[in-house]
Amino acid sequence: MKSFLILIVLVITFGCAQEKKPVLGETEFQKELNAEYKDATTSPLKDKDRKQFVGLDFFKYDSTFVVKANLKRTPDTDWFDMKTTTSRVSPERIYGILTFELKGNTYALHVYQGKDVMKQEGLEDYLFLPFLDDTNGEESYGGGRYIDLRIPKGDTVEIDFNKAYNPYCAYNDKYSCPIVPRVNYLALDVRAGVKAFAKY
Known part of the structure; x- marks a missing residue:
C-alpha cells in the first residue's frame, strides 16, 4: 500500500513538472516578455495565437x-x-x-x-x-x-x-x-x- 501511494505521488509530481514548461528566453528581458505574452491577463496576443505560444522570436x-x-x-x-x-x-x-x-x-x-x-x-x-x-x-x-x-x-x-x-x-x-x-x-x-x- 505504501509503495502504491509513493507511486501515485511520483506520478502526480512528475506529471505536474511535465506540464509546467519553463519560460523561454536568453536574457531576463526576454523571459519577462515571454511570460507577459503567455499570461492571458497581460498578453496582447489573440486567443488563438496565445494558446499555441511558446515564446517570441x-x-x-x-x-x-x-x-x-x-x-x-x-x-x-x-x-x-x-x-x-x-x-x-x-x-x-x-x-x-x-x-x-x-x-x-x-x-x-x-x-x-x-x-x-x-x-x-x-x-x-x-x-x-x-x-x-x-x-x-x-x-x-x-x-x-x-x-x-x-x-x-x-x-x-x-x-x-x-x-x-x-x-x-x-x-x-x-x-x-x-x-x-x-x-x-x-x-x-x-x-x-x-x-x-x-x-x-
Missing part, C-alpha cells in the same frame, strides 16, 4: 547594440499629436535628442515624453523611444519597434537595442499604437531585440 543578444547616448534636453518643445494606427492621437513632446555611436557611425534619435503617460503613478519619468531601421518589413516588424527609457539624473542614457520590442499592433489589430516618426529612422540593420511575429 528574438535576435541573438549582441552587446555591440548596447550604447551610451548623450542626451540633449529640449525643454521648450511644444506638445503635438503623434499619429497612431487608429484615429486616436497621442499627445507627446520631444523630451530630448539622443546622440550615440553605433557600428562606426554617429546617429541621433528623438526621445519622447507622453502627456498622459507621465500622469500615471510610477511612470512620471518614463521616456518613449520608437525607431525604424533596415530590418523592418523583413526580419523585424514593418512598423518599427519601441524601447522604454527613464529620465536620467545626468546627460547620459544607456540604450539597449536588445530590449527593442514590437508595438501591440504587430500581434493584434485591436490596439492603437503610436506610429514611429520618420525622423527616428536608423540607416542600418538593427539585428537586436524582438523579431517579426509569425502568426499561428
Whole structure:
C-alpha cells in the first residue's frame, strides 16, 4: 500500500513538472516578455495565437547594440499629436535628442515624453523611444519597434537595442499604437531585440 501511494505521488509530481514548461528566453528581458505574452491577463496576443505560444522570436543578444547616448534636453518643445494606427492621437513632446555611436557611425534619435503617460503613478519619468531601421518589413516588424527609457539624473542614457520590442499592433489589430516618426529612422540593420511575429 505504501509503495502504491509513493507511486501515485511520483506520478502526480512528475506529471505536474511535465506540464509546467519553463519560460523561454536568453536574457531576463526576454523571459519577462515571454511570460507577459503567455499570461492571458497581460498578453496582447489573440486567443488563438496565445494558446499555441511558446515564446517570441528574438535576435541573438549582441552587446555591440548596447550604447551610451548623450542626451540633449529640449525643454521648450511644444506638445503635438503623434499619429497612431487608429484615429486616436497621442499627445507627446520631444523630451530630448539622443546622440550615440553605433557600428562606426554617429546617429541621433528623438526621445519622447507622453502627456498622459507621465500622469500615471510610477511612470512620471518614463521616456518613449520608437525607431525604424533596415530590418523592418523583413526580419523585424514593418512598423518599427519601441524601447522604454527613464529620465536620467545626468546627460547620459544607456540604450539597449536588445530590449527593442514590437508595438501591440504587430500581434493584434485591436490596439492603437503610436506610429514611429520618420525622423527616428536608423540607416542600418538593427539585428537586436524582438523579431517579426509569425502568426499561428
